[in-house]
Amino acid sequence: xxxxxxxxNIARFGAARVVGAVSPSGATKVGPLEYRTIExxxxxxxxxxxVRTRLAGICxxxxxxxxxxxxxxxxxxxxxxxxxxxxVVGELVDGDEAGTRVVxxxxxxxxxxxxxxxxxxxxxxxxxxxxxxxxxxxxxxxPAIQTGFxxxxxxxxxxxFWAHESQLHRLNLPINDLPDERAVLIEPFAGGIHAAxxxxxxxxxxANPVVAVLGAGTMGLAAIAGLRRYIPDIRIVVGARYxxxxxLALAFGADVVVxxxxxxxxxxxxxxxxxxxxxESGALSSGADVTIDAVGSSRSIxxxxxxxxxxxxxxxxxxxxxxxxxLTGLWHREIDLKGAYTYGTETLSDGTVxxxxxxxxxxxxxxxxERLLSATYxxxxxxxxxxxxxxxxxxxxxxxxxxxxxxx
Amino acid sequence: MPRPGFVLDVDRSTPPxxxxxxxxxxxERLPADRSRIIYPPxxxxxxxxxxxxxxxxxxxxxxxxxxxxxxxxxxxLTICFDDASLSLPKMQQPDNRQRIxxxxxxxxxxxxxxxxxxxxxxxxxxxxxxxxxxxxxxDRIVDAFLPKGFLYQHDAEDPDNxxxxxxxxEGEVLEINKRAAESDLVVYxxxxxxxxxxxxxxxxxxxxxxxxxxxHHNPASLQNxxxxxxxxxSALHKSIWRMGELLRDSGPTVFQVETTINTEAFPSPFEFLxxxxxxxxxxxxxxxxxSSKSLNKLPNRTKRKLFHKIEAPYxxxxxxxxFTATVHERTLENVYQQHLVEVxxxxxxxxxxxxxxxxxxxxxxxxxxxxxCMGLGYLFNMYRGKPLVKEGGVVIMTHPTYEEFHPVHHxxxxxxxxxxxxxxxxxxxxxxxxxxxxxxxxxxxxxxxTSYAYHGVHPFYAWYWGAHGQQHAGKVIIVGGYAAxxxxxxxxPASTMNDALEIASDTVGRSPTIxxxxxxxxxxxxxx
Numbered sequence: 001x002x003x004x005x006x007x008x009n010i011a012r013f014g015a016a017r018v019v020g021a022v023s024p025s026g027a028t029k030v031g032p033l034e035y036r037t038i039e040x041x042x043x044x045x046x047x048x049x050x051v052r053t054r055l056a057g058i059c060x061x062x063x064x065x066x067x068x069x070x071x072x073x074x075x076x077x078x079x080x081x082x083x084x085x086x087x088v089v090g091e092l093v094d095g096d097e098a099g100t101r102v103v104x105x106x107x108x109x110x111x112x113x114x115x116x117x118x119x120x121x122x123x124x125x126x127x128x129x130x131x132x133x134x135x136x137x138x139x140x141x142x143p144a145i146q147t148g149f150x151x152x153x154x155x156x157x158x159x160x161f162w163a164h165e166s167q168l169h170r171l172n173l174p175i176n177d178l179p180d181e182r183a184v185l186i187e188p189f190a191g192g193i194h195a196a197x198x199x200x201x202x203x204x205x206x207a208n209p210v211v212a213v214l215g216a217g218t219m220g221l222a223a224i225a226g227l228r229r230y231i232p233d234i235r236i237v238v239g240a241r242y243x244x245x246x247x248l249a250l251a252f253g254a255d256v257v258v259x260x261x262x263x264x265x266x267x268x269x270x271x272x273x274x275x276x277x278x279x280e281s282g283a284l285s286s287g288a289d290v291t292i293d294a295v296g297s298s299r300s301i302x303x304x305x306x307x308x309x310x311x312x313x314x315x316x317x318x319x320x321x322x323x324x325x326x327l328t329g330l331w332h333r334e335i336d337l338k339g340a341y342t343y344g345t346e347t348l349s350d351g352t353v354x355x356x357x358x359x360x361x362x363x364x365x366x367x368x369x370e371r372l373l374s375a376t377y378x379x380x381x382x383x384x385x386x387x388x389x390x391x392x393x394x395x396x397x398x399x400x401x402x403x404x405x406x407x408x
Numbered sequence: 409m410p411r412p413g414f415v416l417d418v419d420r421s422t423p424p425x426x427x428x429x430x431x432x433x434x435x436e437r438l439p440a441d442r443s444r445i446i447y448p449p450x451x452x453x454x455x456x457x458x459x460x461x462x463x464x465x466x467x468x469x470x471x472x473x474x475x476x477x478x479x480x481x482x483x484x485l486t487i488c489f490d491d492a493s494l495s496l497p498k499m500q501q502p503d504n505r506q507r508i509x510x511x512x513x514x515x516x517x518x519x520x521x522x523x524x525x526x527x528x529x530x531x532x533x534x535x536x537x538x539x540x541x542x543x544x545x546x547d548r549i550v551d552a553f554l555p556k557g558f559l560y561q562h563d564a565e566d567p568d569n570x571x572x573x574x575x576x577x578e579g580e581v582l583e584i585n586k587r588a589a590e591s592d593l594v595v596y597x598x599x600x601x602x603x604x605x606x607x608x609x610x611x612x613x614x615x616x617x618x619x620x621x622x623x624h625h626n627p628a629s630l631q632n633x634x635x636x637x638x639x640x641x642s643a644l645h646k647s648i649w650r651m652g653e654l655l656r657d658s659g660p661t662v663f664q665v666e667t668t669i670n671t672e673a674f675p676s677p678f679e680f681l682x683x684x685x686x687x688x689x690x691x692x693x694x695x696x697x698x699s700s701k702s703l704n705k706l707p708n709r710t711k712r713k714l715f716h717k718i719e720a721p722y723x724x725x726x727x728x729x730x731f732t733a734t735v736h737e738r739t740l741e742n743v744y745q746q747h748l749v750e751v752x753x754x755x756x757x758x759x760x761x762x763x764x765x766x767x768x769x770x771x772x773x774x775x776x777x778x779x780x781c782m783g784l785g786y787l788f789n790m791y792r793g794k795p796l797v798k799e800g801g802v803v804i805m806t807h808p809t810y811e812e813f814h815p816v817h818h819x820x821x822x823x824x825x826x827x828x829x830x831x832x833x834x835x836x837x838x839x840x841x842x843x844x845x846x847x848x849x850x851x852x853x854x855x856x857x858t859s860y861a862y863h864g865v866h867p868f869y870a871w872y873w874g875a876h877g878q879q880h881a882g883k884v885i886i887v888g889g890y891a892a893x894x895x896x897x898x899x900x901p902a903s904t905m906n907d908a909l910e911i912a913s914d915t916v917g918r919s920p921t922i923x924x925x926x927x928x929x930x931x932x933x934x935x936x
Contacts, residue, residue, distance in 0.1 A: 262826050269823055274851040 085156025192222020454723020
């Protein structure tokens with residue numbers, strides 16, 4: 001089949017990194033992503049289903065990889081060549097369930113690799129040992145953190161791929177009630193909601209808690225929606241770069257929305273603390289109880305540390321890669337720097353135990369998340385698609401996806 | 409003999425007219441046969457031997473005993489003086505306040521008074537930098553009093569140093585600086601640049617608390633202040649005068665010294681700014697072209713530095729001392745002599761160029777809120793009788809209106825712009841909904857008291873200053889301003905004066921009458 005594929009090619013990764021500093025579309029042309037005919041992946045074993053892609057989103061981590069900016073940390077956690085695409089709504093191809101729409105929970109967890117579950121009912125991303133992700137499973141599934149980075153399974157940027165039973169969420173609602181355009185956002189929403197729930201233990205019991213969100217792309221907006229739905233009685237302050245992002249942040253439940261450069265002052269106004277350096281440094285004497293950094297740059301992490309109160313928490317939702325940081329503030333303020341990679345088993349403030357994808361399915365419907373899907377492209381238009389996704393903010397877009405419904 | 413102000417009817421032969429545009433200026437051609445330009449009177453002659461006149465005023469005061477008779481060896485003497493908001497631009501040294509304070513100190517020394525404090529009457533303005541204190545008072549006073557802690561700045565947020573004097577018949581609270589309240593004599597050294605200043609306002613605002621100031625610095629008072637330059641028709645001044653009477657009856661003895669200055673605001677090479685355009689010489693035209701072109705190439709920061717360096721060669725036109733109310737009536741006569749221009753009737757449009765400076769940005773940035781304050785607060789209020797523009801008419805200003813703020817001087821202005829103006833530009837609404845939060849913000853309080861920041865509530869006051877103009881005008885247009893910033897102020901942006909007139913036609917028709925308030929030069933239009 002013809003698919004988008006990334007092969008291990010150091011020269012292409014390097015070229016993408018150099019060219020990507022100037023032009024995202026240029027990086028795609030010279031980089032490791034190729035639209036080519038690939039061998040169909042073999043079924044890894046029992047419990048694996050062939051999934052035909054309907055819509056597959058383009059994520060920030062995909063863009064990092066295509067642009068040659070991904071961290072070498074992932075060296076041991078990916079297997080080349082692979083088909084990207086982990087934000088997927090598709091349909092089962094074989095057997096009695098053929099035609100059933102599914103959403104992919106992409107982490108290739110314990111069940112998919114024949115490892116014992118860390119606890120009963122564990123979701124793919126649960127557990128405190130990632131050894132199963134870094135080794136070849138008994139079924140021959142090569143190392144990878146998730147579908148979309150694994151040579152054995154294929155990925156969503158192809159007409160079809162293999163998914164393990166443990167990775168599938170069947171959409172039992174009619175397509176009119178849960179259209180594909182909404183369903184393709186379930187995975188990123190699960191990520192955002194997971195980050196939002198990491199605020200819960202910090203704000204619990206605080207008077208007038210404030211959570212700041214820096215960045216309002218797909219992940220930031222998902223986090224805002226999650227905060228509003230699942231963390232009661234908080235004030236949400238959002239800094240977003242573009243006007244359309246600010247409008248959506250308000251629509252998704254933010255209390256105060258400002259431009260990204262005004263976030264420090266907006267948080268100060270909410271909290272009523274001091275701004276140090278006579279107002280010129282932007283560092284606050286106190287700050288937000290929790291800041292969710294949905295950007296993941298040196299600047300955004302530094303900003304998050306400056307606006308988070310002592311003994312507060314910074315949640316890194318945006319994938320940071322290489323950053324350069326002055327961590328004195330983190331040390332002095334004893335801030336908890338918390339990563340937020342995926343999703344899994346969650347315990348809500350009322351004690352309910354659930355999993356993030358179920359929360360995300362509810363949330364995308366509640367906020368009509370399809371409004372975030374700004375444009376779709378076919379696989380052969382991938383240069384335009386990647387360029388659009390890389391410049392989404394300034395082009396008034398949020399989420400870009402590949403649409404394979406016609407071609408399939 | 410200086411020529412009086414006058415009104416020029418624009419015809420086809422009238423040369424283009426000067427408009428300030430912040431740290432720059434432009435020439436604009438106003439429509440012939442329906443526009444008029446109101447020129448200020450030329451600067452009055454100054455007093456020779458100013459120190460002699462000051463001494464004479466202290467020895468022959470109005471409705472009070474001569475100052476030496478009020479000075480006793482064991483008394484508490486407090487000398488207060490206007491802060492850096494006066495004069496604009498700052499006057500060349502020696503400043504009138506230095507001359508007055510030195511004269512008072514000489515007499516106090518002769519009388520054996522040794523408990524003397526000197527207080528900058530800041531109100532809720534920012535504290536003065538030491539170099540500003542030195543400019544205003546001179547090195548001798550600063551070196552003698554500052555290190556010993558006898559020269560300091562009023563702190564409206566120091567509850568231990570504020571004393572309640574009482575309440576007026578209308579229930580307004582008067583509370584002022586404790587040292588002044590407990591003094592046997594308070595001498596106030598003033599510079600009177602416009603009719604709004606001086607009188608009881610000097611002390612009851614300059615030494616007051618927020619609680620006291622909010623009695624009259626509020627939307628209701630300012631909307632009923634018609635105008636700020638006519639205290640007899642100003643709700644703000646009426647409230648202040650009630651407080652003054654209370655101070656007279658229940659407070660310390662106040663000996664007011666007021667000086668009026670002429671309008672010689674710009675030294676070489678900017679003296680052409682105050683000339684009437686058709687009288688510009690070839691040199692003036694050359695200077696205009698050279699300075700405009702050079703200014704256009706400079707970054708804002710450099711332009712500001714250059715303009716704020718200007719020291720005005722003002723001449724002092726009168727000195728009067730004694731009982732505050734009597735002194736101020738004499739002051740007003742002298743101020744009006746310099747400023748009044750008789751104008752016949754109102755027009756559909758009022759145009760004005762907004763300069764680089766206002767009372768609230770000495771050595772600082774003219775931020776968007778101050779543009780509003782300067783246009784609709786100060787320049788719109790330069791009238792007696794009725795406004796120059798008809799009710800529902802259009803005010804057109806020229807200013808770049810960049811979204812720039814001085815982070816040290818105006819921290820609460822930044823938040824006011826981001827938060828309050830995003831919600832409302834209605835003075836009454838913002839007063840109810842937002843003012844308290846800003847007035848009581850601990851960070852603003854800290855910066856006001858220890859740094860060089862205007863009080864947290866100050867942007868509200870700057871906004872209220874324009875409340876009457878805002879209510880009166882049907883539309884406000886800013887020519888040459890950043891569109892987004894102008895819109896956030898609630899105004900309409902225009903690229904050129906012609907565009908502005910086109911936009912104004914929706915409100916005032918195709919052939920509106922136009923008045924242009926010629927600035928620089930200060931004038932008060934006496935509109936009949």
